[in-house]
Amino acid sequence: MSHYDVLCVGNAIVDILARCDDDFIVANDIKKGAMNLIDAERAELLYSRMGPATEASGGSAGNTAAGIASFGARAAYFGKVSSDHLGKIYTHDIRAQGVAFDTKPLAGEPPTARSMIFVTPDGERSMNTYLGACVELGPDDVEADKAAGAKVVYFEGYLWDPPRAKEAIRLAARFAHDAGNEVAMTLSDPFCVDRYRDEFLELMRSGTVDIVFANEAELKSLYQTSSLEAGLDAIRKDCRLAAVTRSEKGSIILSGGETVPVEAIEIAELVDTTGAGDLYAAGFLFGYTAGKDLAVCGRLGSLAAGLSIQQMGPRPRQNLLNEAEQAGLI
Amino acid sequence: MSHYDVLCVGNAIVDILARCDDDFIVANDIKKGAMNLIDAERAELLYSRMGPATEASGGSAGNTAAGIASFGARAAYFGKVSSDHLGKIYTHDIRAQGVAFDTKPLAGEPPTARSMIFVTPDGERSMNTYLGACVELGPDDVEADKAAGAKVVYFEGYLWDPPRAKEAIRLAARFAHDAGNEVAMTLSDPFCVDRYRDEFLELMRSGTVDIVFANEAELKSLYQTSSLEAGLDAIRKDCRLAAVTRSEKGSIILSGGETVPVEAIEIAELVDTTGAGDLYAAGFLFGYTAGKDLAVCGRLGSLAAGLSIQQMGPRPRQNLLNEAEQAGLI
Numbered sequence: 001m002s003h004y005d006v007l008c009v010g011n012a013i014v015d016i017l018a019r020c021d022d023d024f025i026v027a028n029d030i031k032k033g034a035m036n037l038i039d040a041e042r043a044e045l046l047y048s049r050m051g052p053a054t055e056a057s058g059g060s061a062g063n064t065a066a067g068i069a070s071f072g073a074r075a076a077y078f079g080k081v082s083s084d085h086l087g088k089i090y091t092h093d094i095r096a097q098g099v100a101f102d103t104k105p106l107a108g109e110p111p112t113a114r115s116m117i118f119v120t121p122d123g124e125r126s127m128n129t130y131l132g133a134c135v136e137l138g139p140d141d142v143e144a145d146k147a148a149g150a151k152v153v154y155f156e157g158y159l160w161d162p163p164r165a166k167e168a169i170r171l172a173a174r175f176a177h178d179a180g181n182e183v184a185m186t187l188s189d190p191f192c193v194d195r196y197r198d199e200f201l202e203l204m205r206s207g208t209v210d211i212v213f214a215n216e217a218e219l220k221s222l223y224q225t226s227s228l229e230a231g232l233d234a235i236r237k238d239c240r241l242a243a244v245t246r247s248e249k250g251s252i253i254l255s256g257g258e259t260v261p262v263e264a265i266e267i268a269e270l271v272d273t274t275g276a277g278d279l280y281a282a283g284f285l286f287g288y289t290a291g292k293d294l295a296v297c298g299r300l301g302s303l304a305a306g307l308s309i310q311q312m313g314p315r316p317r318q319n320l321l322n323e324a325e326q327a328g329l330i
Numbered sequence: 331m332s333h334y335d336v337l338c339v340g341n342a343i344v345d346i347l348a349r350c351d352d353d354f355i356v357a358n359d360i361k362k363g364a365m366n367l368i369d370a371e372r373a374e375l376l377y378s379r380m381g382p383a384t385e386a387s388g389g390s391a392g393n394t395a396a397g398i399a400s401f402g403a404r405a406a407y408f409g410k411v412s413s414d415h416l417g418k419i420y421t422h423d424i425r426a427q428g429v430a431f432d433t434k435p436l437a438g439e440p441p442t443a444r445s446m447i448f449v450t451p452d453g454e455r456s457m458n459t460y461l462g463a464c465v466e467l468g469p470d471d472v473e474a475d476k477a478a479g480a481k482v483v484y485f486e487g488y489l490w491d492p493p494r495a496k497e498a499i500r501l502a503a504r505f506a507h508d509a510g511n512e513v514a515m516t517l518s519d520p521f522c523v524d525r526y527r528d529e530f531l532e533l534m535r536s537g538t539v540d541i542v543f544a545n546e547a548e549l550k551s552l553y554q555t556s557s558l559e560a561g562l563d564a565i566r567k568d569c570r571l572a573a574v575t576r577s578e579k580g581s582i583i584l585s586g587g588e589t590v591p592v593e594a595i596e597i598a599e600l601v602d603t604t605g606a607g608d609l610y611a612a613g614f615l616f617g618y619t620a621g622k623d624l625a626v627c628g629r630l631g632s633l634a635a636g637l638s639i640q641q642m643g644p645r646p647r648q649n650l651l652n653e654a655e656q657a658g659l660i
Contacts, residue, residue, distance in 0.1 A: 018426075019647060052396065052423040054643060055385035066382065085415045093382040096348075312647075313384060317349060 002181065004100065005073040005289040007150035009165075009172060010061025011134040011158050012079030012103075013113040014086045015274065015314055018053040020118045025126055030118065035127040035189045037161060043130040046116050055086075057093035058115060058314040060156040060188060063275045067282025067304050069098040070320040073289060076100040076146045078168070082133040086112035097315075103141050106133040123270035123309065131162055138164035139171045147175035151289045152211070154281065157188035160196040173208050184211035186281055187218035194221055204238040211241045211288075213281045219244055232259075243298065245280050250302060253294045262298030265306035275314030279304035283320070290330075300329055332511065334430065335403040335619040337480035339495075339502060340391025341464040341488050342409030342433075343443040344416045345604065345644055348383040350448045355456055360448065365457040365519045367491060373460040376446050385416075387423035388445060388644040390486040390518060393605045397612025397634050399428040400650040403619060406430040406476045408498070412463040416442035427645075433471050436463040453600035453639065461492055468494035469501045477505035481619045482541070484611065487518035490526040503538050514541035516611055517548035524551055534568040541571045541618075543611045549574055562589075573628065575610050577603075580632060583624045592628030595636035605644030609634035613650070620660075630659055 025032050028049065038046065057066075059079060068075040077094055081087030083105040090112060094101045113132035117125050137159070147153060153176040159165035173183045185203065187193050193200060200222065203209045212235060214222065219231040235242045236254045245251045253260040283300035292300070303323060307316040324330045355362050358379065368376065387396075389409060398405040407424055411417030413435040420442060424431045443462035447455050467489070477483060483506040489495035503513045515533065517523050523530060530552065533539045542565060544552065549561040565572045566584045575581045583590040613630035622630070633653060637646040654660045 047422060050422070050426060052387070052426045052645065053419075055419065057382070089383075089385065092377060092380070096380060096382045315382065317642075 002151045003074070003149035004076045004146060005150065006065070006068050006152045006154055006285050007076045007078070007146050007172070008061040008065035009078040009153070009155040009159065009169060010059050011113060011131060011156070011162065012062055012081045012090050013059040013115045013129060013134070014090055015056050015058035015115050015117050016050070016053045017056065017117045017119060017272070017274065017312060018051045020051060020120060022120050025118060025120060030126050030128060031191065032120070032126050033124050034191050035129055035158065038128050038130050040130060043114070043116070043128070046128055050116055050118070054312070055089070056313040056315065057090050058275065060158060060186065060278050061154060062094055063278035063314045064154060064282045064285070065099045066094060066097040066315045067279045067320060068286050070316070071282065071286040071324060072321040073286045076150060078103050078137070078141055078143070080106060080133045080137040080141065081112045082106045082108070082110065084111050086114060087133070100146070102143065106136050110135065117274055119272045119274070119312070123273050125272060125274040135162040137162060137168055139167045142168050142171045142175070144175055147172040148179040150176070150181060152182050152184050152285055154184040154285060156186050157192050157196065157200060160192070160199060170208065182210045183208060184213065184285065185209045186213040186277065187222060190217040190221035193218050197222060201238065209239060212239045213243050213245070213277065213284070215245045215277055243280070243284055243301065245277055245305070251280065251298050253298050255294060258294070260294045260298060262295065262302055265302050267306050267310050269310060271310055272312045273309050275308045276305045278314065279308040279316065296329055300324060303327055303329065332479050332481045333404065334406045334476060334480035336395070336398050336482045336484055336615050337406045337408070337476050337502070338391040338395035339408040339483070339485040339489065339499060340389050341443060341461060341486070341492065342392055342411045342420055343389040343445045343459060343464070344420055345386050345388035345445050345447050346380070346383045347386065347447045347449060347602070347604065347642055348381045350381060350450060352450050355448060355450060360456050360458060361521065362450070362456050363454050364521050365459055365488065368458050368460050370460060373444070373446070373458070376458055380446055384642065385419070386643040386645065387420045388605065390488060390516065390608050391484060392424055393608035393644045394484060394612045394615070395429045396424060396427040396645045397609045397650060398616050400646070401612065401616040401654060402651040403616045406480060408433050408467070408471055408473070410436060410463045410467040410471065411442045412436045412438070412440065414441050416444060417463070430476070432473065436466050440465065447604055449602045449604070449642070453603050455602060455604040465492040467492060467498055469497045472498050472501045472505070474505055477502040478509040480506070480511060482512050482514050482615055484514040484615060486516050487522050487526065487530060490522070490529060500538065512540045513538060514543065514615065515539045516543040516607065517552060520547040520551035523548050527552060531568065539569060542569045543573050543575070543607065543614070545575045545607055573610070573614055573631065575607055575635070581610065581628050583628050585624060588624070590624045590628060592625065592632055595632050597636050597640050599640060601640055602642045603639050605638045606635045608644065609638040609646060626659055630654060633657055633659065
């Protein structure tokens with residue numbers, strides 16, 4: 001029996017969120033809608049130009065873990081913070097959500113990672129991430145009992161940016177498969193895919209990864225195609241199960257020869273897309289590890305993502321279990 | 331000519347906001363709707379019991395300064411942070427809003443103040459404040475040019491909690507009056523009024539304070555009466571100008587024999603009352619220092635307060651100047 005439904009592994013990042021206009025994005029040479037990696041010096045510069053902000057724990061897989069716990073499922077998390085104030089905030093928030101989080105914090109420098117997230121009037125978020133302590137995540141941080149004791153080990157493609165996290169992932173994947181469990185990943189970002197395309201394809205084709213989450217842009221980047229259909233055909237062959245998200249067009253789930261289209265939920269107002277993909281994965285994996293069929297998994301993903309984009313910040317404030325019950329999905 | 335419209339003085343506090351149910355408030359012996367002063371030990375305890383939170387710069391007079399700047403007026407602020415990460419966040423946020431803030435940060439302990447704010451389903455906020463570096467604010471922090479160069483010096487009654495801030499206020503008030511300018515205060519909290527009733531009355535009756543902001547509970551506490559009418563009659567005699575806020579019932583402005591009732595704005599959803607009184611004062615003082623008549627000052631206060639309570643956190647994200655223009659108030 002597994003002790004956890006999902007173990008999530010990712011860069012542990014505190015988000016610093018502010019609104020801005022499109023001119024600001026252009027003037028500051030930020031790739032809109034993407035995750036821009038920045039160093040400490042650029043972090044200082046951008047912060048000096050940023051408007052009044054709010055802070056919230058984020059990090060892609062951390063948001064997914066928080067979402068899974070909000071659905072009432074058992075989630076664990078590996079991620080590296082420093083033992084500074086932001087690290088304490090991060091640790092508090094994820095544990096307070098009910099996620100098992102015991103990765104040893106780094107003593108001293110570099111500080112806990114932060115991402116300055118600029119939200120434009122169209123609701124799109126552009127992230128500027130200083131990885132800080134995340135660069136120290138490595139195989140020593142893989143707790144064997146959690147890696148072997150989760151129905152799914154889920155990680156973010158962003159983990160290929162820090163130097164040694166990929167070793168942690170390969171080790172955790174081995175624990176998972178040896179225990180008869182599954183491994184899932186998100187492609188994270190089209191530019192991240194561009195940096196690590198061959199390695200991501202190898203993870204899928206070697207069977208290191210069983211389940212892949214991607215949005216349309218990431219899928220197209222992975223296969224260097226402008227055709228959604230071509231991307232879908234290709235990923236169907238490269239992994240056992242894939243969920244491709246398409247914003248307001250919903251998502252498409254591919255499993256062998258099966259294709260399951262899923263609608264997005266209706267929203268009142270698009271406020272901030274930060275965390276949308278992470279919450280889709282949370283809903284999907286909650287359903288998947290609870291044994292729901294793929295259509296329900298997709299609808300749970302749509303629900304969580306749709307709630308998250310109607311508010312500022314990466315993690316929805318609602319109790320997702322209550323929301324799923326009210327939506328008649330469980 | 332004044333260099334600033336309003337100089338605000340207060341406890342510089344980072345808010346840590348989370349939702350909770352009413353049972354939590356009772357079980358943790360928190361005075362609901364009030365500002366509960368706590369020490370470092372209780373701060374640790376409450377944080378360990380708090381749910382996932384978000385952080386935002388707050389502090390009553392700091393929120394007012396941010397609001398005044400958002401209306402496009404010239405605001406300055408005195409408040410003491412430490413030179414730690416929360417202090418840097420506080421400094422960033424208030425400066426990024428356009429407020430002149432140059433109070434020297436404390437080197438080392440105690441850390442920057444934080445308030446754990448629990449928001450119940452009715453939208454009411456219950457604050458638990460660890461004053462930290464605020465206890466070091468004193469007369470040395472009064473910048474003479476700013477105190478003498480603002481049309482109004484505005485401070486929070488909460489400043490009577492730390493030991494030496496009241497000396498700073500008396501000094502700043504002297505600079506203001508010597509320059510022919512005015513002094514305003516908010517009574518802050520009914521329990522704060524209870525702690526410092528005689529001193530607050532002395533400030534008003536001696537003419538140290540010209541303008542008083544109070545909500546209904548604070549007014550009743552000040553005069554130890556259960557009658558709104560009795561409170562209004564009393565405060566009318568004790569200060570030149572008073573604005574008494576009454577939540578959804580709007581506000582009442584008293585100036586000598588004149589009484590100006592003001593309606594609250596209609597809101598779609600009450601989310602979080604944190605900062606409502608602070609933003610009322612911001613709108614009022616923006617109008618007042620721009621020479622608007624009292625009815626318009628009150629409506630500007632209602633507008634800013636009404637916007638702030640429809641979102642989580644203490645400072646509204648909207649550009650208040652645009653909002654005031656759209657509402658036809660300027």
